[in-house]
Structure formats: structure tokens, C-alpha cells
Amino acid sequence: MSDVLGWLGAGIPLLGLVIFVHELGHFLAAKARGVRVLRFSLGFGPKMIGFKRGETEYQISWVPLGGYVQMAGDSPGEDGSMPEGPDQFLSHPWPGRMLIAVSGPLANLVTAFVIMVVVGMIGVSYPDAPNVLGAVPDTSVAHARGLREGDHVIGLNGTRVRSWVEIFVLNSRVDHTRPVELKVRRADRVFSVPLSADQREPLFSSLQRPADPPLVGSVITGMPAYKAGLKDGDRIVLVDGDSIATWSDLRAHIGARADRPVHLRLSRGGDSFDVTLTPMNSTGRSGGPGQIGIEPPFHGFYVERHSLLESIDLGFHATLALVANVYRGMWLTVSRPLYYREYLGGPLFIAQAANEAARRGLDSYLQLLAMINIAIMAFNLLPLPVLDGGHILLALLQALRRQGISVRTYLNFQRIGLIVLGTLFILIVVVNDPWRVIQRQRALERAPRPAPREKVVAPTAR
Numbered sequence: 180m181s182d183v184l185g186w187l188g189a190g191i192p193l194l195g196l197v198i199f200v201h202e203l204g205h206f207l208a209a210k211a212r213g214v215r216v217l218r219f220s221l222g223f224g225p226k227m228i229g230f231k232r233g234e235t236e237y238q239i240s241w242v243p244l245g246g247y248v249q250m251a252g253d254s255p256g257e258d259g260s261m262p263e264g265p266d267q268f269l270s271h272p273w274p275g276r277m278l279i280a281v282s283g284p285l286a287n288l289v290t291a292f293v294i295m296v297v298v299g300m301i302g303v304s305y306p307d308a309p310n311v312l313g314a315v316p317d318t319s320v321a322h323a324r325g326l327r328e329g330d331h332v333i334g335l336n337g338t339r340v341r342s343w344v345e346i347f348v349l350n351s352r353v354d355h356t357r358p359v360e361l362k363v364r365r366a367d368r369v370f371s372v373p374l375s376a377d378q379r380e381p382l383f384s385s386l387q388r389p390a391d392p393p394l395v396g397s398v399i400t401g402m403p404a405y406k407a408g409l410k411d412g413d414r415i416v417l418v419d420g421d422s423i424a425t426w427s428d429l430r431a432h433i434g435a436r437a438d439r440p441v442h443l444r445l446s447r448g449g450d451s452f453d454v455t456l457t458p459m460n461s462t463g464r465s466g467g468p469g470q471i472g473i474e475p476p477f478h479g480f481y482v483e484r485h486s487l488l489e490s491i492d493l494g495f496h497a498t499l500a501l502v503a504n505v506y507r508g509m510w511l512t513v514s515r516p517l518y519y520r521e522y523l524g525g526p527l528f529i530a531q532a533a534n535e536a537a538r539r540g541l542d543s544y545l546q547l548l549a550m551i552n553i554a555i556m557a558f559n560l561l562p563l564p565v566l567d568g569g570h571i572l573l574a575l576l577q578a579l580r581r582q583g584i585s586v587r588t589y590l591n592f593q594r595i596g597l598i599v600l601g602t603l604f605i606l607i608v609v610v611n612d613p614w615r616v617i618q619r620q621r622a623l624e625r626a627p628r629p630a631p632r633e634k635v636v637a638p639t640a641r
Contacts, residue, residue: 189537189544190530191243195221197287197551198246201559204286205248205279212275215251215266222246244526250279254593255586269589273574280570284556288498291549291556295497298545299490302482308343309478313387320381324372326363328389333369334362343388344481350383390425391475400531401524401615402472403456408622409445409473416451417444426475433458437469452626480540501553509557525604527612564596 198221209216215234220226222240229238252267262270268279312330315322332340335349336359353359359379361372374382393415398405415423418432419442433441437460444453458469485493512523524532529551536547559567569592577583584592 185534185537186527186530189533190526193533193544193548193551194243194526194529196548197290197555198222200286200290200552201283201555202246202248204282204284208279208282209248209250209268212271212279213266214268214271214275214279216248217251218247218249220247220249255589261583261586261589270583273577277571277574280567280574281560283567284559287552287556287559288502291501291552292494292498294494294545294549294552295501296487296490296494298497298542298549299485299493300487301545302484302542304480304482304540304542305344306477307479307481308388310340310343310346311389313389315387316385319385320378321385324374324378324382325370326372327365329365331364332361333364336360342479342481346386347383348481348483350379355379390427393423393426393429394476395473396476397474397535399472399474400535401528402470403459404471404473406615406618406622407443407454407456407471408619408626409454409471410447410623410626412447414446415443416446418442433471434468437467439469441469441471447626454622454626498549498553501550502557505550505553505557523607523611525607525612528615563599564592564594565600566596569596 202219202221206216206219217234218236218238220229220238220240222243223245224240224242226238227241229236231237250268252262252264252269252271254269255261262268265271268276271279310332312321312326312328312332315326315328315330332346334340335346336353338349340346340349340362350359356376358373358375361374363370363372395404395409395411395413395415397411398409415429417423418429419436421428421432423429423432437458440455440457442453442455444451456471458471460467461470462468532547533544536543560571562568562572573584573589573592
């Protein structure tokens with residue numbers, strides 16, 4: 180029940196905002212073009228609440244799987260005739276129809292950019308660790324300059340160092356042609372390590388933090404580890420019979436076994452059990468690294484904030500990266516649908532991902548919100564009937580042919596779209612989303628459960 184409440188609490192606001200922004204883009208463009216808007220709805224089906232202002236009814240409906248803007252003349256009449264007049268959508272000039280159709284996806288794109296700018300200003304969180312050195316090879320510059328495993332780097336050029344990431348951030352802020360000085364604590368002794376400009380890059384590039392044990396910090400929804408029933412706190416002991424001592428060992432073993440079944444032995448609550456799963460190749464290229472969808476425990480976070488101008492520049496490049504990643508994921512899904520079906524997710528999948536992101540922090544939640552906006556944009560631009568891309572395609576065809584399409588052609592085009600979208604709805608919302616949850620629940624039931632604690636009964640006074 181707590182999981183469901185978490186999904187709802189994080190997922191509904193995220194999905195609601197994405198849908199609202201998309202439909203608002205259509206609504207404003209239609210109003211600007213003089214097309215009458217009859218209804219603005221968040222959700223489908225019967226009306227939950229709503230009101231009417233002017234010619235438009237605004238409502239929230241019971242089925243939270245999307246939304247719509249109903250415009251006058253957006254379908255042929257009952258007698259099979261096309262609507263007439265510039266305030267009717269289908270009879271509106273083709274440039275206006277194309278503008279109305281593209282405004283929804285464009286609103287999502289702009290929203291994603293604004294969100295990424297905001298993220299840059301409030302701060303981006305990076306996984307951090309204590310400022311303690313791990314292994315220092317005796318052939319390294321760090322060893323030659325007197326650094327040893329377990330040393331604490333507590334300062335750089337007079338500035339205090341409080342975490343692992345700060346070591347490298349402070350070094351990056353010093354001109355690479357200048358020397359720097361580290362302040363190091365070893366037990367009760369504090370000493371300085373001067374570094375020339377030539378020594379800086381070799382030393383900093385060789386620094387390692389202490390190795391993490393192979394503990395599961397978090398499990399990513401939908402990935403092989405999720406379906407196999409792995410949980411936060413599990414310790415991975417063996418991979419295909421090979422002993423695993425650190426996260427580096429685990430990453431090397433899993434990364435080399437993409438698309439091949441892997442046998443894991445795990446420890447949970449003092450009990451050991453085995454699972455078999457197949458690491459995914461997330462790159463789509465031959466020889467790509469295998470991933471099972473787990474992350475190490477976080478020791479803390481380093482938050483980096485930027486000015487408005489810096490955030491605008493970062494937001495622009497981050498939005499471009501999101502667009503590229505979303506279209507790449509769509510291509511992988513189309514080119515290998517059975518293999519990459521885990522990239523397909525409906526409202527349940529998004530709600531689970533939103534809950535995970537919310538637990539990581541506000542910046543993670545906002546970045547997911549930006550990514551979902553881009554995903555909605557990309558999906559709606561597909562040249563399929565019913566979708567915005569279908570309306571754009573019809574407008575372009577009219578521009579090329581210099582005449583509108585017939586009612587029969589339009590209706591056949593819409594039927595194809597309904598069949599395609601209906602199939603996707605069944606595969607994603609009805610089958611894929613619930614099946615993920617069922618697979619995980621079955622895996623959790625097969626795994627050992629911690630023994631119940633014995634009740635301690637206090638002796639009664641006699």
C-alpha cells in the first residue's frame with residue numbers, strides 16, 4: 180500500500196503537468212487562430228469536476244491516461260460532410276492546422292528547457308563520497324608525492340575540502356598552468372603536498388576512493404534486477420561462481436555478460452539465495468556493456484549550482500541531449516521491439532519512476548519531468564493518425580496537393596490510427612506495465628524473508 184501511495188503521490192502531479200502543458204499549447208494556438216475550442220479536458224471519460232467559461236468547458240475526467248482539446252469541426256459531420264468555416268478545425272487553412280498541431284509538442288519542448296534551466300539554478304546533485312583515498316599504487320605520482328591509502332584530503336590551496344567530489348572541483352577552478360598544494364591528514368598528523376603544474380593531471384587522474392562493497396543501493400524499475408526481485412540492501416556474493424568483493428568486480432563481471440544469462444548468489448538478512456537474469460545491452464550496439472539496473476548505495480551528494488546565464492547554456496545542451504536520448508530509445512524499441520520493450524511504459528511505469536526520482540531529490544524529479552515532456556513530444560510527433568504528427572502530415576499533404584482530402588480518406592486514416600494506438604494501449608498499459616509488477620512480486624515471494632523477531636516478554640513482578 181505504501182508503494183502505491185508513493186506512486187500516486189509522485190506520479191499524478193508529474194503526469195498532470197505534462198498533459199496540461201501539452202494541451203495548453205494546442206488550446207492557445209487554436210484560440211490565436213480563431214478556431215473555437217469546445218472542451219479542454221485533463222483525462223478521458225466521464226467528467227469528474229469542471230466549469231464552463233465562454234464557449235469552452237474546462238474539466239478533469241476520471242481516466243488519467245492523457246487529455247484532449249476538443250475543437251469545433253475536428254471530425255466530419257454525421258451526414259458525412261466536411262465542416263465549413265475558418266473557425267472549424269478541419270476546414271481551417273492548412274498552415275493554421277499545422278500550427279495548432281505542432282503547438283502541443285512545442286509546449287512540451289519549451290517546458291523541458293525551462294525545467295533544465297531551473298535545475299541548473301537550484302543545483303544538480305552528483306553522487307559523492309568521503310574525502311578519503313583508496314588504493315594508491317606504488318607506481319603512481321600520488322605514491323611518489325607521499326600519499327597513501329586512508330589519507331584524508333582536507334584542503335587545496337587554502338580552501339577546505341569536505342567531500343570526494345570537492346577535491347576535483349576545486350582543482351578544476353585553478354588554472355592548469357599553476358601549481359597547487361594539498362593539505363592531507365593521516366591519523367593525527369597534518370602535512371602539505373605541493374604539486375607542480377606537470378604533476379597535477381597525473382596525480383588527480385590516478386586518485387581512487389575506497390572501493391564500495393557489492394551492496395545494492397537502489398533498483399531501477401523495469402530492468403532485469405527489478406524483475407528478478409533484487410532489493411535495496413542485498414549483497415551480491417557470487418556472479419557465475421566468481422567471488423565478488425567490490426562494486427568494481429561486479430561492474431566488470433556484469434558488463435562482460437550482456438545478453439547472456441547470469442547466475443547471482445545474493446545475501447539478504449543472513450540468508451543466501453540464487454537468481455538468474457540476463458543483463459541488457461542498453462547501447463544497441465554489438466559488444467555494448469551489460470546492465471541489470473542496480474546502483475550502489477549513495478554516501479552523499481555534491482550539489483553544483485549555476486548562475487542564470489550558465490543555467491541557460493546548460494539547459495540548452497541538456498535538452499538537446501534528452502531529445503537525442505529519447506529518439507535513440509524510440510529507434511531501439513522499433514528496431515528490436517521484443518528486446519527493448521522495457522523502454523515502453525505507460526502511466527504505471529512513469530509513476531514508479533517518478534517515485535524513485537522523488538526519493539533521490541528535487542533535481543532528479545525535475546529531470547525526469549523534463550524527460551517525460553520530451554518523450555510526450557516525440558511520441559505525439561509520430562506521423563500516425565489521431566496523433567499530432569498525423570494532423571501535421573495531413574496538412575502537408577493538402578499543401579502539396581493544393582486541395583483537401585476526402586471524408587472517406589480522412590475516416591480511413593483515423594481508423595488506422597485508432598487501431599495502432601489501441602494496440603499500443605493494450606501492449607503497454609494493459610499488458611506490459613502490470614506484468615512488470617507481477618514478475619517482481621513473484622520474484623520477491625520466491626526469495627527468503629528475514630525470520631520474524633522473537634518477542635521479548637518482560638518478567639512480571641511477583
